[in-house]
Amino acid sequence: xxxxxxxxxxxxxxxxxxxxxxxxxxxxxxxxxxxxxxxxxxxxxxxxxxxxxxxxxxxxxxxxxxxxxxxxxxxxxxxxxxxxxxxxxxxxxxxxxxxxxxxxxxxxxxxxxxxxxxxxxxxxxxxxxxxxxxxxxxxxxxxxxxxxxxxxxxxxxxxxxxxxxxxxxxxxxxxxxxxxxxxxxxxxxxxxxxxxxxxxxxxxxxxxxxxxxx
Amino acid sequence: xxxxxxxxxxxxxxxxxxxxxxxxxxxxxxxxxxxxxxxxxxxxxxxxxxxxxxxxxxxxxxxxxxxxxxxxxxxxxxxxxxxxxxxxxxxxxxxxxxxxxxxxxxxxxxxxxxxxxxxxxxxxxxxxxxxxxxxxxxxxxxxxxxxxxxxxxxxxxxxxxxxxxxxxxxxxxxxxxxxxxxxxxxxxxxxxxxxxxxxxxxxxxxxxxxxxxx
DNA sequence: TAGATTGTTAATCGATTAACAATC
DNA sequence: TAGATTGTTAATCGATTAACAATC
Numbered sequence: 001x002x003x004x005x006x007x008x009x010x011x012x013x014x015x016x017x018x019x020x021x022x023x024x025x026x027x028x029x030x031x032x033x034x035x036x037x038x039x040x041x042x043x044x045x046x047x048x049x050x051x052x053x054x055x056x057x058x059x060x061x062x063x064x065x066x067x068x069x070x071x072x073x074x075x076x077x078x079x080x081x082x083x084x085x086x087x088x089x090x091x092x093x094x095x096x097x098x099x100x101x102x103x104x105x106x107x108x109x110x111x112x113x114x115x116x117x118x119x120x121x122x123x124x125x126x127x128x129x130x131x132x133x134x135x136x137x138x139x140x141x142x143x144x145x146x147x148x149x150x151x152x153x154x155x156x157x158x159x160x161x162x163x164x165x166x167x168x169x170x171x172x173x174x175x176x177x178x179x180x181x182x183x184x185x186x187x188x189x190x191x192x193x194x195x196x197x198x199x200x201x202x203x204x205x206x207x208x209x210x211x212x213x214x
Numbered sequence: 215x216x217x218x219x220x221x222x223x224x225x226x227x228x229x230x231x232x233x234x235x236x237x238x239x240x241x242x243x244x245x246x247x248x249x250x251x252x253x254x255x256x257x258x259x260x261x262x263x264x265x266x267x268x269x270x271x272x273x274x275x276x277x278x279x280x281x282x283x284x285x286x287x288x289x290x291x292x293x294x295x296x297x298x299x300x301x302x303x304x305x306x307x308x309x310x311x312x313x314x315x316x317x318x319x320x321x322x323x324x325x326x327x328x329x330x331x332x333x334x335x336x337x338x339x340x341x342x343x344x345x346x347x348x349x350x351x352x353x354x355x356x357x358x359x360x361x362x363x364x365x366x367x368x369x370x371x372x373x374x375x376x377x378x379x380x381x382x383x384x385x386x387x388x389x390x391x392x393x394x395x396x397x398x399x400x401x402x403x404x405x406x407x408x409x410x411x412x413x414x415x416x417x418x419x420x421x422x423x424x425x426x427x428x
Numbered sequence: 429t430a431g432a433t434t435g436t437t438a439a440t441c442g443a444t445t446a447a448c449a450a451t452c
Numbered sequence: 453t454a455g456a457t458t459g460t461t462a463a464t465c466g467a468t469t470a471a472c473a474a475t476c
Contacts (some may be wrong), residue, residue, distance in 0.1 A: 084422055098316040114421070177423050195416045202411060203328050206328075206407065206409050210367065210391050213390055213405065
């Protein structure tokens with residue numbers, strides 16, 4: 001039952017499930033539970049046992065023990081490592097509107113390995129202001145800032161008609177991963193990842209469900 | 215080439231792509247383009263031609279014409295109908311913190327068929343306030359409010375430790391579809407849809423990409 | 429007509445689920 | 453030991469991609 005965990009073999013879908021595992025395990029840990037079985041996790045999160053077993057097998061370094069299950073604390077570490085929550089990545093945010101401000105204000109990102117270090121906006125009225133300790137700079141300073149601090153993650157929270165332009169600017173500034181909240185397809189060179197937060201799709205799914213129910 | 219569009223045959227993945235099609239088509243429409251081919255859409259959005267053809271075939275009522283492609287205006291209508299953007303659903307939001315306020319302030323949801331009609335929060339300091347014309351009520355009034363207005367969509371933007379409780383309250387109030395921004399698995403009865411906005415997963419994917427690049 | 433473009437059927441791929449063997 | 457629980461191999465399912473026939 002010895003295995004080398006092949007982290008790159010974790011599917012995208014599975015990565016979406018791990019944050020839920022982690023939250024559940026953290027609660028167990030707080031309550032001083034020492035071991036947990038895949039069956040219990042599965043029934044709590046309404047998943048199939050096999051899926052949980054497979055997911056856990058993909059990240060856990062020491063295999064689970066028959067009759068006992070997995071040691072909770074160790075599993076937490078393994079998941080955090082797999083999701084890279086243990087190393088903090090710096091990010092900059094472009095567009096300090098309502099959503100941008102909300103993200104700047106959110107204190108929880110450090111738990112997920114993200115630290116927003118600064119924001120950029122074209123609106124003069126916002127420049128120089130600070131939100132949650134993060135300063136807002138003119139957009140012109142983005143390139144220089146990212147270059148000096150070697151920031152590799154950019155968050156786009158500008159109106160969708162400005163997103164493409166901002167994207168180009170981020171690429172030119174050496175950004176390698178973009179978290180895009182604008183409802184626009186972004187064209188990026190190979191090697192750059194765009195992660196779209198596609199809220200329009202979520203809304204369509206909600207609305208569709210409702211239409212079928214009533 | 216006659217077909218009845220079977221809307222329920224649209225895959226979840228495809229639903230995620232339609233908002234991007236729609237945005238692109240709206241731009242064409244503004245520029246007075248009358249027809250468009252799947253090939254052009256595909257190359258603009260970096261997708262495969264076949265996929266676009268299949269997606270469009272799933273929603274478009276009148277088939278596209280060889281040599282010409284699809285009529286832009288008609289396609290826009292078909293997509294809007296498929297995504298139910300044409301009928302406005304009412305929603306209430308629970309948790310008027312930073313993110314909740316940002317969503318309340320966003321003017322664009324009506325384009326996606328959603329109207330947030332009110333917000334609820336336990337914080338007395340927020341109650342009675344108005345954001346973007348939407349009033350914030352005490353949480354105790356949620357049940358009555360949803361019952362009277364027959365609201366069927368609930369948005370959860372409370373801290374994750376409060377999410378489960380809020381979810382139960384929403385269910386008890388007759389909510390049938392939940393848009394969940396908290397990083398918590400929600401247990402709901404059959405027939406109720408939970409659409410999770412899983413930002414932790416997005417962050418993990420960004421971070422993972424970065425780790426592999428450097 | 430020739431060719432661009434469509435829609436569809438079949439093949440492939442990735443992820444989930446089922447069946448089962450291994451083990452503390 | 454018996455049985456709970458694990459990890460893995462095979463079957464299924466859903467979505468994408470390839471190949472191709474239909475048509476304006």
